[in-house]
Amino acid sequence: VPDVKEILQGSQIAGARAIRLIDDNDPKAFSLLKQLYPHSGNAFIIGITGSPGVGKSTLIDALIFEFRKRDFKIAVIAVDPTSPFSGGAILGDRLRMQRHGADEKVFIRSMASRGQKGGLSRATKDAAIVLSAMGYEIIIIETVGAGQAEFDIAAVAHSIGIVTIPGTGDGIQAVKAGILEIGDIFIVNKSDRTDAEAAVHELKMMLSMRNSKGQESHLSRPWTARVLKTIAQNGTGVKELFDTFLAHFDFMKQNGRLELKKKHLERLYFKSLLKDLALEKIELFVQESMAFKETLDQIESGTIDPITAAENVTNDLKITCNLKAIRNLKVRDN
């Protein structure tokens, strides 16, 4: 287990080991996170998501340079739920980003997110706590648009960039999938391709419908989502993208929006932790329960079917909670 003090001092070796523990679902990560939590919370967390092949890694690579020019300490977590089979290509992406390796104010790690408890959002939130405690001011979380991942990232990030490319009809797909609702900045990458203008236009139209539908957040005067064009390969538009993320950061800092957002994400984190811990407890209970063993025997002998059996056991399950004492702890040092 890595040393808490070393992590707080920003040791990349200690930080990498902590993230590895999280990625491995190691139970030792829990007490570590408990100790790091009070020292986390100052980072601005950016989520970057989009389909495979839209150029997310190249874009993040270019963004890192912009953040470094302004001397931000920046960390990137690349979460990739795609196959171990395609590990080769992904490694290539990672390697491309590794050219920041000599810069000690840049820290890049990838996570496998294989069978994570609580899914992607729990694992990335845990990792963000480590990175924030290490002193990184900006944390970028890169996820592959893969069904659930876009929504998971919304439970962690303060600002969400959604990357698309021209000619894919992503706009319409996004509306269908409800993706449009979660994006703060929409990026049409590879915008030297034909149909780039059409893609921008389509997204803007969709967004204007979203805005006019009055889907405002609970924060007054909501952010109007932006649509930007980039060519990550040669850096076109990356400075503007960087500026827009900073503008969103500034917007969030006004009128306590960021604090409200953080509170909201903390509640989500609590719920997801509680779910995970309760599930562990249930699994333990189930393993030791006589009722469960009897039922397994009955399934074995064919006298009951698994659906009825699960229903019976659950019906007779009693859950109670008498909170003995809330141990009040100091939460934040900042």
Add this chain to the structure above:
Amino acid sequence: VPDVKEILQGSQIAGARAIRLIDDNDPKAFSLLKQLYPHSGNAFIIGITGSPGVGKSTLIDALIFEFRKRDFKIAVIAVDPTSPFSGGAILGDRLRMQRHGADEKVFIRSMASRGQKGGLSRATKDAAIVLSAMGYEIIIIETVGAGQAEFDIAAVAHSIGIVTIPGTGDGIQAVKAGILEIGDIFIVNKSDRTDAEAAVHELKMMLSMRNSKGQESHLSRPWTARVLKTIAQNGTGVKELFDTFLAHFDFMKQNGRLELKKKHLERLYFKSLLKDLALEKIELFVQESMAFKETLDQIESGTIDPITAAENVTNDLKITCNLKAIRNLKVRDN
């Protein structure tokens, strides 16, 4: 809610509606499954998995023709956890398979598997119950190799085919990921590419290591995994693949292996159902619990951090189960 009788009579419209309910996580699916379960269990379930782009859909398309030549009633469930953004391309795959549409003994559905309770294995198992109750003898479940999916499919299928293509180093990746352990038939598709022989050789070598390590199943005289070459696009090797699946089916039917396997999968299904149902119960409890509300307030006011809070609530959570009566039901009609 679709009519049980119509599903049992094999109505594709009723079956499609049942699978839609499952895919939507509709609670109405549960009672439907309870009624269908006693009529399921006769199908042989094949899992086909592999990275995106290896040609799984084309291969399955070709396999369907082989199964139909021998007059098997066959159903396909394509589960795709990839982005809604790439929905276009996937739809194309599905459409390619739809040329069997006129054949009423072929039934193809895709499932989104977005945020499924209990994950992929629960949803596909549920769908397989519907398809089996409809009278399909062969059920193919196609999943994209995406981290967890390969393992989920092992909780549902009786026979697993893993599709790779030459030149990807999939063999080594597979060993690392533990994929090698679950495959019954390994398929090197697009085998007209260079390096096809090398890919076959690599897989065979890896498999011989697996076999010599004595990783036998609990069934005596284990199946020796096969490695086959196919070119799905022009049908090369598909007949051999079909024969090999049938050979594996025959092998499984010997000495009660298939029955043992089914019992094992039933126990897994029970456990996954129990986990889902218990979790629902806990979520309900948590929503109504005073302890939970108090804790949320404390998180809100910053007097406790989410990690400690979740730990406290869980520590004081009590789970008990007094099985009042096991209602013994008739399980199978076959």
